[in-house]
Amino acid sequence: MQDNPWFEKGEEMTAATKGVVDLPDTxxxxxxxxxxxxxxxxxxxxxxxxxxxxxxxxxxxxxMVGYSFFRMKYIGPREWVGLQNYIDxxxxxxxxxxLKLSLYYMVGAILQVVVALYLSTVLAFKVRxxxxxxxxxxxxxxxxxxxxxxxxxxxFTRGFVFDTVLQWCGFQLNQxxxxxxDQAINNxxxxxxxxxxxxxxTVILFIxxxxxxxxxxxxxxxxxxxxxxxxxxHIILPGIKTILVLNIILSITGSLSAFEGPYVITSGANGTAxxxxxxDRLAHVNQKVGLASAMAIVLLLIILVFAILQQxxxxxxxxxxxxxxxxxxxxxxxxxRQRNRVAVKRTSVFRNGSRIGKExxxx
Amino acid sequence: MTANSSSPAHGAIVKKxxxxxxxAKNGFFTLFKYLSLIFISFWMLLPLVINFVTAAKTxxxxxxxxxxxxxxxxxxxxxxxxxxxxxxxxxxxxxxxIILIAxxxxxxxxxxxxxxxxxxxxxxxxxxxxxxxxxxxxxxGIAMQVALYKLxxxxxxxxxxxxxxxxxxxTDVISIYVFIQYFENIxxxxxxxxxxDGASYFTVxxxxxxxxxxxxxxxxxxxxxxxxxxxxxxxxxxxxxNDLKTVAIALYSFTGPMGSKYNLICAGVIITLLPMLIxxxxxxxxxxxxxxxxxxxx
Numbered sequence: 032m033q034d035n036p037w038f039e040k041g042e043e044m045t046a047a048t049k050g051v052v053d054l055p056d057t058x059x060x061x062x063x064x065x066x067x068x069x070x071x072x073x074x075x076x077x078x079x080x081x082x083x084x085x086x087x088x089x090x091x092x093x094x095m096v097g098y099s100f101f102r103m104k105y106i107g108p109r110e111w112v113g114l115q116n117y118i119d120x121x122x123x124x125x126x127x128x129x130l131k132l133s134l135y136y137m138v139g140a141i142l143q144v145v146v147a148l149y150l151s152t153v154l155a156f157k158v159r160x161x162x163x164x165x166x167x168x169x170x171x172x173x174x175x176x177x178x179x180x181x182x183x184x185x186x187f188t189r190g191f192v193f194d195t196v197l198q199w200c201g202f203q204l205n206q207x208x209x210x211x212x213d214q215a216i217n218n219x220x221x222x223x224x225x226x227x228x229x230x231x232x233t234v235i236l237f238i239x240x241x242x243x244x245x246x247x248x249x250x251x252x253x254x255x256x257x258x259x260x261x262x263x264x265h266i267i268l269p270g271i272k273t274i275l276v277l278n279i280i281l282s283i284t285g286s287l288s289a290f291e292g293p294y295v296i297t298s299g300a301n302g303t304a305x306x307x308x309x310x311d312r313l314a315h316v317n318q319k320v321g322l323a324s325a326m327a328i329v330l331l332l333i334i335l336v337f338a339i340l341q342q343x344x345x346x347x348x349x350x351x352x353x354x355x356x357x358x359x360x361x362x363x364x365x366x367x368r369q370r371n372r373v374a375v376k377r378t379s380v381f382r383n384g385s386r387i388g389k390e391x392x393x394x
Numbered sequence: 395m396t397a398n399s400s401s402p403a404h405g406a407i408v409k410k411x412x413x414x415x416x417x418a419k420n421g422f423f424t425l426f427k428y429l430s431l432i433f434i435s436f437w438m439l440l441p442l443v444i445n446f447v448t449a450a451k452t453x454x455x456x457x458x459x460x461x462x463x464x465x466x467x468x469x470x471x472x473x474x475x476x477x478x479x480x481x482x483x484x485x486x487x488x489x490x491x492i493i494l495i496a497x498x499x500x501x502x503x504x505x506x507x508x509x510x511x512x513x514x515x516x517x518x519x520x521x522x523x524x525x526x527x528x529x530x531x532x533x534x535g536i537a538m539q540v541a542l543y544k545l546x547x548x549x550x551x552x553x554x555x556x557x558x559x560x561x562x563x564x565t566d567v568i569s570i571y572v573f574i575q576y577f578e579n580i581x582x583x584x585x586x587x588x589x590x591d592g593a594s595y596f597t598v599x600x601x602x603x604x605x606x607x608x609x610x611x612x613x614x615x616x617x618x619x620x621x622x623x624x625x626x627x628x629x630x631x632x633x634x635x636n637d638l639k640t641v642a643i644a645l646y647s648f649t650g651p652m653g654s655k656y657n658l659i660c661a662g663v664i665i666t667l668l669p670m671l672i673x674x675x676x677x678x679x680x681x682x683x684x685x686x687x688x689x690x691x692x
Contacts, residue, residue, distance in 0.1 A: 068594065068595060069515060069517075069595065070517075072511065072515075072595040072596060072599075073511050073515055073517055075507075076507035076508055076510060076511040076599075077508060077511055077519075077523060079504050079507075080504040080505070080507070080508045080570075081508075081523060081526070083504075083560070083563055083564035084526060084527065084530060084564060085526075086545075086564065087542065087545075087560070087561055087564030088530045088533065088538065088564060089526070089530075090545065091538055091541035091542045091544075091545050092533060092538065092541065094541050094544065094545070095538070095540060095541035098540075098541060098544070105543065105544055105547055106547065146434070149430070150431070150434065153427055153430075153431065154431075158427070158428075158431070159428075164431050164435060165682075166674070166678065167435045167438050167439060168434070168435070168438055169674075169681075169682075170438075170442075170670075170671070170674060171438060171442075173620055173624070173667075173670040173671075173673075173674055173681075174624070174667050174670065175623070175624035175625075175626055175641075175642040175645075175666060175667070175670075176624065176626050176627075176642070177626050177642050177643065177645045177646055177666075178642075178645060178663045178666050178667055181645065181648070181659050181660075181662075181663050182441045182442070182445060182663060183441065185441075185444070185445070185448070185461075185656050185659070185660065186440075186441045186444070190460075190461075191461045192440065192441065192444050192461055192462065195460060195461065195462045196440070196462075227437070227438065227441070230438075231438075232685055235682050235685045235686065236685060236686060239682070239685075239686035240686075259423070288534045288536065288537075290536050294627075295626075307534075307536050307537070310536070310537065310540065311536065311539075314539075314540045314543070315543070315631065320540065320544065323540045324540055324541065327537035327538075327540050327541075330534070330537060331533065331534070331537060334532065334534065335532065338532050
């Protein structure tokens, strides 16, 4: 046992690992004798997932960039056309109007966030039947897209479910529009279906976030006489700020790539074709693979811009987010360092101050 | 006061006697709260409930009555049987089951292995691999299918189950994040003590960490399972043979000649969502946890 290198420095290792457990670097002793084993396990465990990722994500992505410069079908010869596909994407009549459709989905997404915020605030506290409500709101999220398509085709058909309910409320059938055919309203119908499907997911997200807020804050606020609305404004809203902003930004990229509703409910007819529906039709029905690739790349670039904006936004706006503890700690550390510097200067006159100074400033 | 007694928990802390205007206001808010909850529940449930109602109607009944009228016989299962046979659901359920088992098995194994390596070792390329997976999450799947389809054609993987399964294994990103997070909460001293005792890295992974990872695995499997079961876009592209259809796209066979027989379609819809309903009722808590865990990745 004595010749095992592990034990030679064993004492050192445990001392080092006790303090900072989550640094993988803290097994240095282990490195020399077992290096090949470590390398072996890393290669063995990474090989398959990374291969699948590269083959099914990055290789197609790279080839898609290539396809966007060709006029081609899935099978058959291809012809180099340079940037013509990109020019076509923007000069085709359908493209810009389909991009405009994402505004509907953005409005819908914001509405969804607002409603979810209300519901989650209510449901995070004790409500009779709270779990039942939660389940009712969430379940549509688990239904597959095709089924949702049928459900809403049925729901919005002339004289069927939605019209009947509105007639109960006193509307006449001939006053009502064709929900999926009338171009003035059909995109809102699809947005409604999308909210129906995803509202519950947002509610669950927000509830989780609200639950993680320190409960004693509410009690303190209540003793101070804050009403429910003030509690919402000053405790809940700051508490879930991060996830809220994240959700809003994600809903922008989500709106740009809106697909399911128009694809399964209206098949993109009557002016409901979003960019992805157009792209799908170009690629798989018309087999204009080059043009569809260019369209996909344009959209990816737009989404990428928003993703980078999101990163930048989080870096700078939430630099000092959280409960302020991290910031306070940083400040305390800075103060401590300054004090140390002063202390070193002073003490060094009388005794071995550099040692003291070093010890302190290491903290 | 009656309305007030049902107000939320925090009222209990303040035991001061309620002044009448205060309790009236509170009562109003409580009323508003429940009315709003019920109102939204109504719209969430209505599309689904009408499906059940319509699925119980005979064809004559469906054509002669309003959709909102109740059926004569609630236990009329005839539509379910007919829908099940017409859309070849037995084969579809078999296919979905095979795909589900294979994908869940593979993604769980490779996902936990990758997460183990990424979270436990520093090595050149660790950051790169994490970055590649993060970037992959940004690429919307529908757009990728344009190029992926060409690849699948070249690989002769169109209209094969294995091709579809392999593709579904490759698009799994969220669960890797969940596993990494979970690994980082397991103290590394556990690995170290096992290695001191002579265990290999593989033993550490399979015998010590994997059992501890069970809750995360269950969560990820459920979420992934829901995703795979409900996936319809890629399966519609790649599994066009009648014998290869999954449950989600078997429903598609109701468009066309049967497109207006909504009593059949509604029965079909309910057949496909029944497994999800059962899963949801059993694993409600894990599903909620998974939703929250999946969002942390950004």
